[in-house]
Amino acid sequence: MTATLSVIRDCDHILRPGNTNCAGCGMSVGLQMLEQGLGRTRPTLVIPACCGIVTAGAFPTSGYAVPVAATTFASAPAVATGISTVYHLNGDAHPVICWTGDGGTYDIGMATLSAAAERNENVIYICYDNEIYGNTGGQRSSATPEGVRTTTTPRGKPERKKDIMRIMAAHRVPYAATLSIAHREDFLRKVRTALATPGFRFLLLLSPCPTGWKSEPEESVDLIDHAVRCGLFPLMEIFDGTRYRVNALPDGTPLERYTERQRRYTSTEINSKHIKEEIADQWQTLSALAHAFPAKSREQFEPA
Amino acid sequence: MARDLVTGNGAAGYTLALAGQANRHARGCCGGAYPITPQTEIIEYLRAFEFEKGRIVPVESEHSAMAVCIGASLAGARAFTASSSNGLAYMTENVFAAGYFRLPIVMIAVNRTLGPPWNIWADQGDSLALRDAPWIQLYAECHQELVDTILLAFRVAEDHRVLLPAMVCMDGFIVSHTQMIVDLPEQELVDRYLPVCSMPHSLRHDHPQTVGGLAWPRETEHMRHEIQRAMDRVPEVLEAAIEDFERIFGRRPRGAVTAEHVDDSETVVIASNTIARTARNAVMERRERGDRIGLISTKMFRPFPRDAFRTALSGVRRAAVLDRNHSPGSGGIFWQEIAASLQGEQGLLLQDYVVGLGGGDVTQDVIHRIIDDIESRTAPTDPVWEEVTV
Numbered sequence: 001m002t003a004t005l006s007v008i009r010d011c012d013h014i015l016r017p018g019n020t021n022c023a024g025c026g027m028s029v030g031l032q033m034l035e036q037g038l039g040r041t042r043p044t045l046v047i048p049a050c051c052g053i054v055t056a057g058a059f060p061t062s063g064y065a066v067p068v069a070a071t072t073f074a075s076a077p078a079v080a081t082g083i084s085t086v087y088h089l090n091g092d093a094h095p096v097i098c099w100t101g102d103g104g105t106y107d108i109g110m111a112t113l114s115a116a117a118e119r120n121e122n123v124i125y126i127c128y129d130n131e132i133y134g135n136t137g138g139q140r141s142s143a144t145p146e147g148v149r150t151t152t153t154p155r156g157k158p159e160r161k162k163d164i165m166r167i168m169a170a171h172r173v174p175y176a177a178t179l180s181i182a183h184r185e186d187f188l189r190k191v192r193t194a195l196a197t198p199g200f201r202f203l204l205l206l207s208p209c210p211t212g213w214k215s216e217p218e219e220s221v222d223l224i225d226h227a228v229r230c231g232l233f234p235l236m237e238i239f240d241g242t243r244y245r246v247n248a249l250p251d252g253t254p255l256e257r258y259t260e261r262q263r264r265y266t267s268t269e270i271n272s273k274h275i276k277e278e279i280a281d282q283w284q285t286l287s288a289l290a291h292a293f294p295a296k297s298r299e300q301f302e303p304a
Numbered sequence: 305m306a307r308d309l310v311t312g313n314g315a316a317g318y319t320l321a322l323a324g325q326a327n328r329h330a331r332g333c334c335g336g337a338y339p340i341t342p343q344t345e346i347i348e349y350l351r352a353f354e355f356e357k358g359r360i361v362p363v364e365s366e367h368s369a370m371a372v373c374i375g376a377s378l379a380g381a382r383a384f385t386a387s388s389s390n391g392l393a394y395m396t397e398n399v400f401a402a403g404y405f406r407l408p409i410v411m412i413a414v415n416r417t418l419g420p421p422w423n424i425w426a427d428q429g430d431s432l433a434l435r436d437a438p439w440i441q442l443y444a445e446c447h448q449e450l451v452d453t454i455l456l457a458f459r460v461a462e463d464h465r466v467l468l469p470a471m472v473c474m475d476g477f478i479v480s481h482t483q484m485i486v487d488l489p490e491q492e493l494v495d496r497y498l499p500v501c502s503m504p505h506s507l508r509h510d511h512p513q514t515v516g517g518l519a520w521p522r523e524t525e526h527m528r529h530e531i532q533r534a535m536d537r538v539p540e541v542l543e544a545a546i547e548d549f550e551r552i553f554g555r556r557p558r559g560a561v562t563a564e565h566v567d568d569s570e571t572v573v574i575a576s577n578t579i580a581r582t583a584r585n586a587v588m589e590r591r592e593r594g595d596r597i598g599l600i601s602t603k604m605f606r607p608f609p610r611d612a613f614r615t616a617l618s619g620v621r622r623a624a625v626l627d628r629n630h631s632p633g634s635g636g637i638f639w640q641e642i643a644a645s646l647q648g649e650q651g652l653l654l655q656d657y658v659v660g661l662g663g664g665d666v667t668q669d670v671i672h673r674i675i676d677d678i679e680s681r682t683a684p685t686d687p688v689w690e691e692v693t694v
Contacts, residue, residue, distance in 0.1 A: 044507055046375070059519040067507035069378050070516035071371065072397050078368035082334055082375020082383070083507065085359050089332040089381070094509060112371070115364035 012065055014043075019055050019063035024217025026207030026224070027052060027128045029181040031099075034126070036184075037191025042066055043097040043124075044083060048076040048109065050101035051135045052128065074108045076100050077116035080123045088122060095124055095195060102129040102143035106162050117171040120199045126179075127164070127202075130209035138212035146278075147270040150212070156267030160278075164204060165238065172241035174199040180206065180235055182225035186247055190237065206233045214263030223261060229253035231279045234286055237295060245295035246286060255279070306488045312479035313342070315447050315486050316412045316472075317349025319454040320384050322494040323410070324350075324358050327382040330500035332357035334376035335384045336369030340391035341424045342476040343414035347386055366391040370398035370409075377407035378515060380506040382458070384409060388476060389416035389430045396434065402469045403438025403531070405516055406505065408461035409469040410454065411439075415577065415628075416476040417662045425663020426475040428577065428629035432605070432637045438531045440470040440538060441606040443576045447484040450474050452549065452557040453603070455489070455497055459545040462501050465537045475578045475628075477663070489553060497552045535607040542604070560604035563616040565591060569598035571679055572617065575626040576602040576638065579659070579666050583626065586671035597675065602638060610645035617646065622653045624678040626671075627687075628660040635687030653678070656687035664692040 011017060015031040045068045047053045053070045055063045062068065071079045076098040084096040105113060105127040116123060132150050133139040140150040142162040149156055168176045175197045177190045194201040206227060208220035215223060227233040231250030238244055255276055259265040310318070324333030337347035337360045350360045358381075361372045366387050373383035387395055392413060402409050417427035431441060442457060444450040450472065457470035474480060489497075505515065519527065539560060550556040565587065566572055575583045580601035587599045600616055600623075602609075617623060627636025634640060639656035646652060657674050660666040670692050677688065 042509055044509075053514075053517055056514040056517040059514075059517060059523050062512065062514040062517070064514060065512055067509060067512045068514040068517065069375065069507060070514055071374070072401050074367065075371035075374070075398060075401075078336070078363060078371030079375035079378070081361055081363075081368075082336075082372040082377070082381075083379045084375075085334045085361065085372075086331055086376050086379035086381040089334070089357050089359065092379075111364055112368050115368060119361070 014064060014066055015055070016063050016065055020057060021051070021055055022211055022217070024208060024210040024220040025051070026130065026181055026205065026209065026220055027055070029221065030128050030179070030205045030207060033181065033184060033187045034191060037188040038195065041095060041195060043095045044069070046071060046076045046080040046083065046096060046098045048100050048104040049073040049135070050104050052099050052101065054135060073104055074112050076104060076109060077112045077121070077123065077125060081116055081119070081121045084122045096122070098123060098125040100125070100127055101134065102127060102131060103133045103141045105129070106143040106164055107141050114171065117168060117173050117200045117202065120173070122198060124194050124201045124203065126205060128205045128207040130207045130212060131161070132209065132212045134209045134212050147267060148264045149267045150264070156270065165236070168202045169238045169241040173202055174240055175237070176202040176241070177237040178204045178206070178233065178235050180224050180228050180233065182221050182228065183235060183248070186235060212264065215261055219261055223258060226253055226258040230255045230258055231283055232258060234282070236286065239295050239299050243293050243295045243299065244286070244290040246290045250283065306490065307485055308488050309483050310447065310486050310488065311345065311481055311483050312447050312450055312474050313345035313414070313481065314349065315451050315488070316386065316454060316474070317346045318488055319451050320346070320410070320412070321350060321353040321355070322489065322491055323455065323458050323498055324355060324382055324384065325491060326495045326498040327501050328357040330502070331380035333382040333384070334359050334361065334372065336361050336363040336372035337385070338363050338366050338369045338387070338391065340366070340388045342416055342480045343386045343388045343412060346412055366395035367398055370395045370402055373409045374398060374402050374405060374407060377409055377503065378405070378507050380503050382501040383407070384411065386412035386414065388414045389418055392430045392434060393418060399434055399439065400437045401516070406467045407469055408467055408501065410457045410461055411469065411471050412454070413471050413473045414476045414480045415473050423662045424476065426478050426628065427661055427663060428473070431471060431473045432629050434471070435606060435637065438468055439606060440468055441473065442470065442604055443473045443602065444479070445578060445581050445601060447479060447486045449557065450479065451486055451488065455494065456542065456545050456549060456557060458498050459548070460538060460541050463541045464504060466534050466541055468531070468534055473577070478578045487555070493552055497549065538607050539609065558601070558603055560609040561612040561616060562601045562603070564599045564601070566598035566600065566616055566620065569596045570621040571596070571675065572598045572600055572620050572623045573626065573671065573675065574600045574602065574623055574638065574642065576605070577628065579626050579628055582666055582668055583671050586668045586675065589668070590675065605638070605641070608641045608645065613642055613645045614649065617649070617652060620652060622655070622678050622681065624674050625654065625656045626666070626674065627656060627658050628666070630658050630661060639687065653681060653684050655681060655684045657690045658687050659690040660692055666692055
């Protein structure tokens with residue numbers, strides 16, 4: 001037992017073994033890929049109320065091998081502002097990363113996020129978006145897709161999901177990108193690009209939650225692969241809120257391969273035809289933007 | 305020492321800036337700035353000040369102003385901000401968090417009525433709504449005391465025996481927007497008085513920890529008890545801070561509670577903030593007429609100086625508590641605390657007067673009315689509403 005504990009304590013991985021995350025949690029995979037993308041760089045994490053802070057475990061243990069500031073629900077970008085300001089004043093090189101759920105991003109933290117983005121604080125903001133309040137047992141958020149059943153939308157959610165990427169683009173943040181746990185190289189390259197870009201950086205990770213999505217834990221990575229391939233979750237980058245790059249085009253994978261493996265998509269409100277029309281609309285807009293306002297070829301992370 | 309004619313807000317901004325600047329050889333200073341009447345000039349002053357090693361962040365809300373202070377303090381800097389009224393109410397969640405984090409943040413609270421109705425004038429209901437937060441609370445009577453108390457607040461908050469945030473309160477407009485001649489300390493003296501801010505539990509990469517995460521009841525109970533023990537140490541740390549203050553600045557600030565002419569008095573008036581100053585004048589007028597009457601001015605509300613009150617009130621027959629605040633369904637908040645301090649004590653008629661809510665003008669005449677009332681009493685009643693704006 002003692003030997004096991006010392007192995008955990010001395011473990012250098014950002015996400016230590018022995019944490020309490022559920023099997024198949026997209027956040028666990030995301031944290032490991034984040035570490036791979038960061039390489040030898042050690043971040044300071046700022047985590048508001050969300051599953052990500054439950055990951056840390058109870059005092060005095062910590063599921064993270066880097067310093068973590070656990071903040072009130074809406075405060076992560078403001079606390080990160082304070083930390084990154086003092087780091088800047090003192091020449092500390094550690095990047096300050098907000099690691100937050102969709103409730104803390106799309107809902108309660110929206111004003112704080114918007115303000116930090118507007119001030120272009122030197123912070124990397126990563127939202128692991130599981131499209132529900134997962135920590136409290138799966139209630140709807142403004143990131144929940146239309147039609148999906150949650151404990152507070154038992155007949156399916158009537159409203160559409162908020163388009164957070166366009167909201168962040170409207171803030172003209174230097175870098176915004178979407179991350180997929182099924183596209184490791186793309187994920188790592190985007191983390192490196194974010195690391196090399198000063199100012200406010202926003203990364204959106206679609207994060208499966210088997211308990212809330214009513215999906216099988218071993219299918220989490222496949223689900224995200226399908227979400228990208230069917231066009232539901234576009235892999236993209238936005239530079240200065242104005243120049244776009246699409247990283248993967250839909251390949252004809254049917255939407256049902258994604259939705260039929262999640263029992264949250266089984267309400268009578270679900271209309272696959274309607275979702276497909278919305279996906280087509282989304283791609284029409286995105287393709288037009290990427291064509292009219294392309295990212296510059298040099299806006300690509302190159303290893304030094 | 306420069307003597308200057310300044311407003312309360314100007315004095316507070318100046319003093320905060322010098323305290324922040326004093327940490328320039330350590331981790332610097334940082335705070336959040338968000339406007340609300342009547343404290344706005346403080347954050348304007350801070351935004352205009354050119355810190356050698358510091359930054360005041362113009363945030364989108366009071367909630368974030370305190371969040372920036374929390375982040376800055378966790379990263380080892382000296383952190384401060386200012387707010388009032390509904391701003392303090394909006395900030396509340398992070399006010400509690402800052403204290404539970406054990407961060408020595410200093411905040412100026414310019415007392416203003418909580419709305420609705422919207423009323424910008426003096427009322428202590430805003431800071432006293434935060435009385436159950438783990439913060440030291442100090443109430444300044446006047447401009448000079450405000451300057452001195454801000455410096456004391458940093459000194460006590462950052463002391464490793466305490467490590468709790470501190471709120472320095474003043475009456476909105478009556479102090480914040482009026483001018484008085486004040487001894488403004490120079491940077492060199494502030495540098496001597498406020499040693500570098502050192503945080504034993506700041507975020508560190510050589511010893512990574514999760515600060516503010518989950519805890520079981522056993523650990524939580526222990527942490528809460530530690531906060532009470534830290535509060536218990538505040539009076540002696542404050543006394544030591546006052547000694548040092550006198551040595552460096554050449555004048556001696558008041559302690560937690562000041563009892564004036566109480567020893568030979570049968571009746572005592574208890575007040576805080578500017579009402580205490582007005583009451584002092586009324587009390588002196590009465591004494592000149594030969595009345596045996598005294599004054600207790602309360603500077604420290606948290607931790608509540610129970611021992612000081614028990615000592616000051618022993619032998620007193622009647623005490624009138626003047627509360628420019630009100631807890632609906634109960635009464636004045638200072639009165640509640642004093643009554644709780646005196647449990648088991650016999651022979652004192654303690655009467656509460658709720659007076660000057662919403663910035664009503666508490667003049668010497670009002671204080672004389674209250675003194676007449678308590679001197680005619682043989683027993684206390686429920687809190688008396690002394691409406692001053694007839």
